[in-house]
Amino acid sequence: MPRRTLPFDPIVEARKNWENAGWSDAAAGMALVTSVMRAHQILLARVDASLGPFNLSFARYEVLMLLSFSRTGRLPLGKIGQRLQVHPASVTNVIDRLERDGLVRRLPHPSDQRTTLAAITPSGRKAAKLATEAVNRDVFEQTELGEKPLQQLFEGLANLRHSAGDFT
Amino acid sequence: MPRRTLPFDPIVEARKNWENAGWSDAAAGMALVTSVMRAHQILLARVDASLGPFNLSFARYEVLMLLSFSRTGRLPLGKIGQRLQVHPASVTNVIDRLERDGLVRRLPHPSDQRTTLAAITPSGRKAAKLATEAVNRDVFEQTELGEKPLQQLFEGLANLRHSAGDFT
DNA sequence: GAACAATACTTTGAACTCAAACTAAATGGA
DNA sequence: TCCATTTAGTTTGAGTTCAAAGTATTGTTC
Numbered sequence: 001m002p003r004r005t006l007p008f009d010p011i012v013e014a015r016k017n018w019e020n021a022g023w024s025d026a027a028a029g030m031a032l033v034t035s036v037m038r039a040h041q042i043l044l045a046r047v048d049a050s051l052g053p054f055n056l057s058f059a060r061y062e063v064l065m066l067l068s069f070s071r072t073g074r075l076p077l078g079k080i081g082q083r084l085q086v087h088p089a090s091v092t093n094v095i096d097r098l099e100r101d102g103l104v105r106r107l108p109h110p111s112d113q114r115t116t117l118a119a120i121t122p123s124g125r126k127a128a129k130l131a132t133e134a135v136n137r138d139v140f141e142q143t144e145l146g147e148k149p150l151q152q153l154f155e156g157l158a159n160l161r162h163s164a165g166d167f168t
Numbered sequence: 169m170p171r172r173t174l175p176f177d178p179i180v181e182a183r184k185n186w187e188n189a190g191w192s193d194a195a196a197g198m199a200l201v202t203s204v205m206r207a208h209q210i211l212l213a214r215v216d217a218s219l220g221p222f223n224l225s226f227a228r229y230e231v232l233m234l235l236s237f238s239r240t241g242r243l244p245l246g247k248i249g250q251r252l253q254v255h256p257a258s259v260t261n262v263i264d265r266l267e268r269d270g271l272v273r274r275l276p277h278p279s280d281q282r283t284t285l286a287a288i289t290p291s292g293r294k295a296a297k298l299a300t301e302a303v304n305r306d307v308f309e310q311t312e313l314g315e316k317p318l319q320q321l322f323e324g325l326a327n328l329r330h331s332a333g334d335f336t
Numbered sequence: 337g338a339a340c341a342a343t344a345c346t347t348t349g350a351a352c353t354c355a356a357a358c359t360a361a362a363t364g365g366a
Numbered sequence: 367t368c369c370a371t372t373t374a375g376t377t378t379g380a381g382t383t384c385a386a387a388g389t390a391t392t393g394t395t396c
Contacts, residue, residue, distance in 0.1 A: 004250045006335045009326065017237045023300070028318055029308030033211050035325035038253060040208035042332045043201050058205070069185045078374060082172045085206060087354055092376055114361045114374045132191070140197030144331040145324065150196055153324035156317050157203035158177065163312040164210045167174045246344060255384055260346055282344045282391045
């Protein structure tokens with residue numbers, strides 16, 4: 001992406017336009033939604049840049065970490081989709097790729113032949129460890145916000161997720 | 169997307185895993201980044217659902233609104249990309265689609281033959297108005313957060329955007 | 337003013353997400 | 367038991383984004 005710094009905040013500008021158009025009730029919501037979109041774009045670019053050398057996208061990394069933290073190192077594909085809020089078709093796609101790269105393998109469920117398990121391999125655990133070191137260092141520890149603002153942000157977003165029905 | 173409510177906050181869970189693994193310094197950042205990813209997914213789904221009936225994606229809607237608020241109703245494609253932080257190839261794609269639907273048309277720049285202008289059409293202005301009414305009502309005014317938390321969230325994200333170099 | 341560099345946009349290809357249709361297996365009544 | 371329904375996962379196709387390469391035009395430098 002070509003990087004360009006503007007001499008003003010484009011979202012503040014948009015909010016003014018909303019106010020002037022008589023949409024004051026929606027202006028703050030518009031600004032928030034647009035901010036989340038842009039923040040997502042910024043953070044995803046950082047994470048992908050950090051994980052790229054390991055041939056991992058954020059989605060594949062999340063699956064790998066979920067498996068590595070799971071009790072037995074294996075989970076049904078459906079469970080993975082629920083936990084990470086990804087579409088079943090995307091789970092299939094992600095597991096395909098992880099399996100192709102040898103980081104995960106598919107196993108039949110012992111008692112239910114409809115479900116298949118994804119199991120992390122030793123090579124998958126190794127990749128998860130190295131990738132985490134990279135992304136911790138490059139992104140997660142590089143938050144330029146102080147501890148308190150960061151916590152506030154997290155809580156605000158948690159409220160949003162909660163009221164969207166992600167968890168009880 | 170299949171909707172599923174978990175009996176716990178999966179991101180809080182992930183943060184505990186990070187702490188237990190000895191990655192305390194990165195835990196809060198991980199939680200924040202993951203929260204932004206999920207919030208984006210939630211909000212984008214709402215916006216897309218609201219704009220769908222008008223055959224608009226959020227990206228196309230943003231371009232349409234930027235043009236409708238511009239002084240002359242026309243802007244160079246490059247400017248659009250800078251303002252909305254979208255890749256030049258994506259701008260081409262978005263304008264292709266808007267032009268195909270008659271909401272925008274391409275005009276040559278009067279003095280620089282390299283640049284092409286996107287100009288909003290009367291039909292584009294009409295679509296922008298109707299789409300805004302829908303998305304204001306369905307999404308932007310439906311923020312379940314109070315005014316102050318919303319403002320705090322916005323400011324936190326603005327800090328993030330600022331330090332990412334979006335504006336000065 | 338000719339050559340080189342920069343700018344603006346488009347094209348092409350890879351990667352990803354989601355929705356819808358599909359197959360297979362399990363479940364729950366009548 | 368039989369049949370309809372639900373559940374699990376996959377396949378396919380449309381829609382996006384980004385990177386890289388390509389084309390055309392403009393600007394700059396010697």
